Structures are given as structure tokens and as C-alpha cells.
Amino acid sequence: MPNDTRELPATNDSLTRFLGGSPLTVVFRLSLLSILVGVVLAAIGFDPWNIIASIRTLFQRIWDLGFDAINGLWRYFLLGAVIVVPIWLLSRLFGAPNGR
Template identity: 75%
Template sequence: MQNETSQIPGDTPRDYPRGLPRREDGLSRFLGGSPLSVAFRLILLSILVGVVLAAIGFDPWNIVASIRRLFNWIYELGFDAINGLWRYFLLGAVIVIPIWLISRLFGAPRGR
């Protein structure tokens, strides 16, 4: 039987570290990784969020006016949608209501 501390030929020693120990200082622990990789991820995320905000009309030089313009656009869009639905309803009702009324007036009574 083999002893627990004995080694098989070609095996690395049990007390030898597999890689260099990773030095985790306070800054890396605070940032959640190495400062360079965190900076790279933050730059990419900032560009992505900037593209999305630019698509909805934000301007980085006048953010308050951009937010006000966004809410105004949403407000007007809501009422334009209601106005559009109302127009479609009226257009369809001109055809649907008379046909329904004629079918009810001239339809045969149905027994239950």
C-alpha cells in the first residue's frame, strides 16, 4: 500500500503551487478585477449605453433638456396613438355597424 505522502513518478510535488499566487490588493478587490480590465469593460459599457441613449434622443451636452424632450415625445406619442386608434375605429365603424345592423334586422330569428 502506498503512503499518503508518497508521490507517483512524474507527479508534481503536493506542496508546490500550481501557478503563481494571484496578488489581490485592496484596489483590485474594490474594483472587482484588475484596474485595466475593469476600465476596458466600463469603456465598452459606456459606449453601448451611449448608443442606446443617443437613439432615443439624449444629448450629453444638455441632459436636462434631453430628458424633458424625451418625456414630451412619449406624451405626444401616447395621444397620437389614441388619435390614430380613434380614426381607425371611426373608419371601420362606418362599414361594420351598418352591416351588423342590417344583418340583425333582416336575419331570421333563431330559436334556442
């Protein structure tokens, strides 16, 4: 019977379409963007009168490559993720379908 075709559920395809790419790639991109936004928010939000010293301290921690730098990077990641991930999720939920 030629009209007797069954379609398999496209759960992975719809997940990839919802996320805007493969899940691993999206997680990687969101992580990098979260770190970047966290650095900017930390530089602006914590001490606006001492931005140069904050940036110098950040580069000093990265230069030292000790556990303090990793801890600072994790803090920046979490700070940025608080802003980036909800905005990304809302844009994916309420964004207009683009015909793909």
C-alpha cells in the first residue's frame, strides 16, 4: 500500500530546531557568552569607580593561572548565565517562527 507510511517522531530534530543548533554546540556558545557577560557585569556592577583595577585584577588572575583564576572564571560564568540563559530561553520560546 503506497499511502501506508509512518513517520517517526522527530524529537531530536525538533530539539535541535528549538535550541538553534546541536545541544552541545549551544551549551558551549552559551557558556562562552555567559563568561563574557559576567566579566562585563562584574566590571561594571561591583565597583564602577574602579573599573581599571577590576580589569587589571582579572588579567592578573588569568595570568597566574592558579585556582583563584578558575574560581573567578566560574563566578563570572554564573553571573553571566543568570542574565544570558533566561534571555536566550525567552527568545527561543517567544520568537517568531522563521519558516525553517
